[in-house]
Amino acid sequence: MLTQRQLQVLQVIIDEFIHTAQPIGSRAIAKKGEISFSSATIRNEMADLEDMGLIEKTHTSSGRVPSERGYRFYVDHLLSPIRLSQAEMQRIGLAFEKDYIHFEKVVQESARILSELTNYTSIILGPEVFNSTLRQIQIISLSENTAVAILVTNNGHMEHRYFNVPKMMKMSDLERLVNILNDRLAGVPLIQLKEKLYGEITELLMKYSEDFESTYYLLQQALLEEQPVKLYVDGISNIMYQPEFKDIEKVQSLFTVMEQEDEMVNLLRKSDEGIRVSIGQEIELDAMQDCSLITATYTLDNSHLGTIALLGPTRMDYSRVISLLNVLSKQMSKSLDGLY
Amino acid sequence: MLTQRQLQVLQVIIDEFIHTAQPIGSRAIAKKGEISFSSATIRNEMADLEDMGLIEKTHTSSGRVPSERGYRFYVDHLLSPIRLSQAEMQRIGLAFEKDYIHFEKVVQESARILSELTNYTSIILGPEVFNSTLRQIQIISLSENTAVAILVTNNGHMEHRYFNVPKMMKMSDLERLVNILNDRLAGVPLIQLKEKLYGEITELLMKYSEDFESTYYLLQQALLEEQPVKLYVDGISNIMYQPEFKDIEKVQSLFTVMEQEDEMVNLLRKSDEGIRVSIGQEIELDAMQDCSLITATYTLDNSHLGTIALLGPTRMDYSRVISLLNVLSKQMSKSLDGLY
DNA sequence: GTTAGCACTCCCTTATTATGAGTGCTAAAT
DNA sequence: ATTTAGCACTCATAATAAGGGAGTGCTAAC
Numbered sequence A, B: 001m002l003t004q005r006q007l008q009v010l011q012v013i014i015d016e017f018i019h020t021a022q023p024i025g026s027r028a029i030a031k032k033g034e035i036s037f038s039s040a041t042i043r044n045e046m047a048d049l050e051d052m053g054l055i056e057k058t059h060t061s062s063g064r065v066p067s068e069r070g071y072r073f074y075v076d077h078l079l080s081p082i083r084l085s086q087a088e089m090q091r092i093g094l095a096f097e098k099d100y101i102h103f104e105k106v107v108q109e110s111a112r113i114l115s116e117l118t119n120y121t122s123i124i125l126g127p128e129v130f131n132s133t134l135r136q137i138q139i140i141s142l143s144e145n146t147a148v149a150i151l152v153t154n155n156g157h158m159e160h161r162y163f164n165v166p167k168m169m170k171m172s173d174l175e176r177l178v179n180i181l182n183d184r185l186a187g188v189p190l191i192q193l194k195e196k197l198y199g200e201i202t203e204l205l206m207k208y209s210e211d212f213e214s215t216y217y218l219l220q221q222a223l224l225e226e227q228p229v230k231l232y233v234d235g236i237s238n239i240m241y242q243p244e245f246k247d248i249e250k251v252q253s254l255f256t257v258m259e260q261e262d263e264m265v266n267l268l269r270k271s272d273e274g275i276r277v278s279i280g281q282e283i284e285l286d287a288m289q290d291c292s293l294i295t296a297t298y299t300l301d302n303s304h305l306g307t308i309a310l311l312g313p314t315r316m317d318y319s320r321v322i323s324l325l326n327v328l329s330k331q332m333s334k335s336l337d338g339l340y
Numbered sequence C: 001g002t003t004a005g006c007a008c009t010c011c012c013t014t015a016t017t018a019t020g021a022g023t024g025c026t027a028a029a030t
Numbered sequence D: 001a002t003t004t005a006g007c008a009c010t011c012a013t014a015a016t017a018a019g020g021g022a023g024t025g026c027t028a029a030c
Helices: A004-020 A026-032 A039-051 A068-078 A086-097 A103-118 A171-185 A190-208 A212-224 A248-258 A261-269 A318-339 B004-020 B026-032 B039-051 B068-078 B086-097 B103-118 B171-185 B190-208 B212-224 B248-258 B261-269 B318-339
Strands: A055-057 A064-066 A121-125 A134-141 A146-153 A158-164 A231-234 A276-279 A291-300 A303-313 B055-057 B064-066 B121-125 B134-141 B146-153 B158-164 B231-234 B276-279 B291-300 B303-313
Touching (some): A004 A064, A004 A068, A026 A039, A086 A318, A103 A231, A103 A303, A134 A171, A134 B134, A146 A212, A158 A212, A158 B158, A171 A190, A171 A212, A190 A212, A231 A261, A248 A261, A248 B248, A261 A303, A291 A318, B004 B039, B039 B055, B039 B064, B064 B068, B103 B121, B103 B231, B103 B303, B121 B261, B146 B212, B171 B190, B231 B261, B248 B261, B261 B303, B291 B318
Antiparallel strands (some): A121 A231, A121 A303, A134 A146, A146 A158, A276 A291, A291 A303, B055 B064, B121 B231, B121 B303, B276 B291, B291 B303
């Protein structure tokens, strides 16, 4: 268990390091005035904190730097929720004043705000289809042999999927097909479309459709193709202005993974409700050793819709970022609810 | 005018520098065997080439490096079209064997191929709407007060635009409106929708629509909002593996502009038919001083649809890249033509 | 329990010195 | 008139050394 004074020392070290990115010495802490003991006393406390693995030296005679465990402790126990500044509130307020007509705009604007206000990289994931059910299917012919299927969901989303129309299939066949589908598939969760199709619909189709083969193929294309969830990234260059990334090789490997969308999607998918902080090693990607990832979720009608995250150095301004994410995820949810 | 030997020397210097990124000395050129004169002779030629501004020294006693003018000369006069390797042809062939059903997939795959085969950054722009005319409008209701307009163009594209439905407007009103629009706007180029609307349609609407104000507002949202043209980037991290970007500050400023989509769009818009090479300063962006940009265009039914480009260091493998772009832009056009 | 004092460590900066690749010029050779 | 060998000179780069300074751990005194 940590003494009151040790807590104080740890807090000062981390707060200071977060802003300067420089190792902190005992003398510097003593001079800051928040702790009125001599540097020698503080040195002793620091030795203890180091034994506990909460801080580290960069070399034998250097000042101390928070360890990952230190950050973890800080996030779990020392975080003081911060009031956003006037300017920040204004920036957010202004953006959400407009009434957006489209989901995507809300998300993009949110990503922009996050990266702007923090100078970290913001990543937003969504919407996930877990909770949406199909309301309606429409098919629009584009050319002789291609068409697009528009899937409208209960929560007012729209997806479109292109497909080839078999030669022998007429528009009237298509229409009949759409009617069958609308009849049978309305209300079905999008992720269950596949099994539903394999199940009951198949039989039905065999009865009604003259050319089962090609109809089936068509449906495969139009309904079953996995629609990858979208990823919005903003301020990706911000992170390389951080002093921990003055070494180009780190930037290289970081950017190389960030280019792999599926990796990023996996990363963000792990987040559960509420705010979650992953520090350094806790992120499973080697290239993000020196990073922390903070995720929050946003909702539509109280059900999980997507994830909003910030990626920065482990030396992140946790208090501020968490407050900001809290505010923003709520704003997003509110704005989205208002949309439909 | 350059002598034969000077041309040779210049060619060797540039070819060599493109692959090593190191200044080339007279001795190295002599040893390469392509020119059977002594290093002293070559030294004299090099001095001349430098006087003409085609090559430069990095310091008083260094070897030579191509200047921007040198690259320009090289591109204009010394380029030898290169046969793509078996592996490259295969990579491309395989990708275009599949019959895509959607424009976007073709573009994304092309961008991927380009950055993979060159290790530069590929940027693709498009499709532009210049040449497409409206074929059909459909409106799909999403929720009580939102709907989406689907615009289908003559060349089989689809755009969708969300909009708010005024409270007092019923579905039947909407349907009537759509009919009017389809009647009057079919065949109109997308970029002229605006003026058409201001012109003849307005009168018509005033007659038929009970609530002109809100109808007009609706149309504004649904039809007139500028739809930004899409930008696909692939292999953005490739460029920072180039030795000219070992300095992080260059990477920072480069990535900072590349994040500004409109800047990039402007850049690519400048390209005209055929292949165009912009070297260093010729690109108007400061952050791209050390870069070259090579653009080509792709078409649909022989009319300009979009731009495909590669961004790399000025020390780019021009011959290879140009051959590759040639092949790929044709393949894209072909694949797109087959699509509709 | 706290603090002053001190020896010690190691990073960082600056200065110094090779080393070597490459040049320009001159004079000799072809 | 070209071409080439020879040589002095330049300058980046790497390696080495030296000094300064921030910071530590430990001991002994307060």
